[in-house]
Amino acid sequence: MTRKQTARPASALHLGVDAGNSKTAALVSTASGEVVGAGRSGCGDIYGAPAPEVAVSEVLAAVRAALAQAGADLRAVKSAAFRLAGVDWPEDQGYWDTALTRHCPGVLTRRSILNDGYAAIRCGDTGGVGISVTGGTSGAIAARGPGGELWDMGWWGQHGMGATGLANEAFRTVFLAELGLRPPTALTEALLTHYGVATVTALNHWLTRRQDRARGPERNSCARVVTAVAAAGDPAAVEIVRAQGRHLAEYAGVAARRTGLTRAGGPVSVVLSGSVLMAEGSPVAEALLAELPARVPGAVPRRGSLPPVAGALLDALAEGGVALADPVVADAVLEKVTGSLPPREFLAT
Structure with a gap:
């Protein structure tokens, strides 16, 4: 600029x-x-x-x-x-x-x-009241209530979210499939192609070896691959993105309760942001929006402009x-x- x-x-x-x-x-x-x-x-x-x-x-x-x-x-x-x-x-x-x-x-x-x-939060309600749900490198959720009450997820989040969560769940799924402990998945070929390695063993080695292992941005770079495989209908990938959307909605519900937004009644601004949720056709965002009404009564989703x-x-x-x-x-x-x-x-x- x-x-x-x-x-x-x-x-x-x-x-x-x-x-x-x-x-x-x-x-x-x-x-x-x-x-x-x-x-x-x-x-x-x-x-x-x-x-x-x-x-x-x-x-x-x-x-x-x-x-x-x-x-x-x-x-x-x-x-x-x-x-x-x-x-x-x-x-x-x-x-x-x-x-x-x-x-x-x-x-x-x-x-x-x-x-x-x-x-x-103010990207949805300039008065500063509402919930922010971010799915970027990781997940971040915060809320400000009508009386100024604050709550954010911080280290309370017990599920992998954002690009890091998608990547880690995909690796877990592929490795378990390789061991015969999960059904075969299209994620295997997709990840091997994305990272340019020939075998699942080579991928595991690169991710976990003592020296010159994959760095965080390299690990997380497959997040868009995971959502693309999910959009194509692979059952394992679909479950990964649905689970993340569900967990994001659950924590948004906690944020609403902890800040008095559910007690206030009426509409509740919920702003979505971050690369995972803002990607065009994001299946994680779709899963979150499907779960949100049950978790946050009165939720008014806003994809941050x-x-x-x-x-x-x-x-x-x-x-x-x-x-x-x-x-x-x-x-x-x-x-x-x-x-x-x-x-x-x-x-x-």
Whole structure:
């Protein structure tokens, strides 16, 4: 993305950050919602990076790139919303708070730090109430209730989700089929072809050997293969994607109950995001949508038209005093944000 850099007045900008394992994205906007800077870097998850400080460096790199594009520096940021994978326990939030204070002394003082699952909620309801269900590299689910109650899945998730879950279940199925403990499956030939190996033994060896084993992105790269095989009707692949959709719906139900969304009655915004759920014709999304009404009464599914980092930016705007609960204000801000986002490929995983 290229944009002419222009000087911005101090205390005029708002910062939204969405950090995951695949990438970290940052957006900077004026109070009107006009995006004037965007930055992108690597893994911002303190659990997923080689070391926590590496994740901090990546997040700050994205922030500084966005501000540089805006022709501003950290002193110009009025409010910031950090939505970070790996903020799963109070000490994780504390780690980030300490790190940001150390690296950015005297600036970014008006900031919130939450799990990245919260990023997309305002992409469905600008008032910030509802559920976000993300299926990306992994799964993330978060909710904000009508009284401001918060709940996110974090380490409560006991099922593999997202691309990692699809890949791991596919490997398990293929290996068990090779041992004669499961029926033959079209996943076997599909995975061998995808990875360019001749046998299941060679695939298992590459995934598990002590040296030069497959890295996370390489392992997860077969997720689209799994969904394609499921779409073609292979029973084993169909069960994998249906199970993931069912589990995502189950955890969304927990989120609704824990935040009072089911007690409130009425419609409940449920925003879907992430590469697995947003892929065209995603069978995981279809399975999730089939299960959702029974798990979240009143659910109104929304396939996010805005990227999650835009939701983080909306959080920053709301926390900075922009009245997004006012429909007139919210509509004007959304129009500005949508019309000034960086190209889609800039934010693609």
